[in-house]
Amino acid sequence: MSTPEESRTRRPTALEIATQWAQLPPEHLRVALEHLELELQREHARETARERHQAGLDADRMRQEQMTERARIAAQERREERAHQLYLGGLVAGFVLAAGMLVGSVIVGLDGRQWLAGLLAGPSLIALPVVFVLRRSDRLGTRGRAAAPPPPERLPADQAG
Template identity: 45%
Template sequence: MTREAADVPQHQHTGLEIAMQWADLPAEHLQVALKALEPQLRREHELRMAEQSAIRQMELETLRAQTRDAAARRSHSLRVVGLVAGFLLSAAMLAGAVVVGMEGHVGLASMLSGPSVLALASLFVLRRSDNAQTRAVARAQAATAQAAAPPP
């Protein structure tokens, strides 16, 4: 076999092309040819269906990957915004506590710089708030208010 013949892909006849070639023959021959051709047509149909199924599966996987990427981006941006908001809120509360404390309002300064800062920071940064944590903040604020009150 020459090199040129090896490089040229051989054309494989489809079932329809074979049927067209047999169309010139008498009906009996055509009937035999169609019976012999039916398995080939079934194989070609199954091949086309398998290819379409593979293409659909690839498209579905691509969509799933895009959805996962979009969800990951949303989750990341939500976490970053929570971190920034928690930092800004904590910094503002601590700055407010310093300003209020300098003016002599010790009770208000202790509320701004006490456990409420930790509770709000954990709410924004960790995205959770426990009942025990809420009760602890309330107890700490009550103790702070009681300690800051003038003696009777």
């Protein structure tokens, strides 16, 4: 049951209206049912409008999510394209550098400066292109030597006693 204050502030339901009309004489029942039908039609129209509005909001939210997803995918593709271009540039630079060093070592070696030709065709021929192509500056052989260096030996003068 509701208090009189609550019943004044809220709209009566269709069932409450029908109950009130049922207390009247039977000839008024037809009028009560007509009013009940009109109230149900209004409630149905309001609910249908609310559902259409909610469906429109849901459709807008879905469109916004799709646009956001497309933008994220486009940004990812641009990042991948830039990374590919950077990798390809490093590959070309490494090849040009290695070829230039080989040609330079042959030219310098024919001039009689074998030590300079050895420097150009030696370890630097492998180290510099690795920096450009693999984008690393660490030596490949250092991974196997990860153990700590042995402690320095103590001099006899450092030993006590």
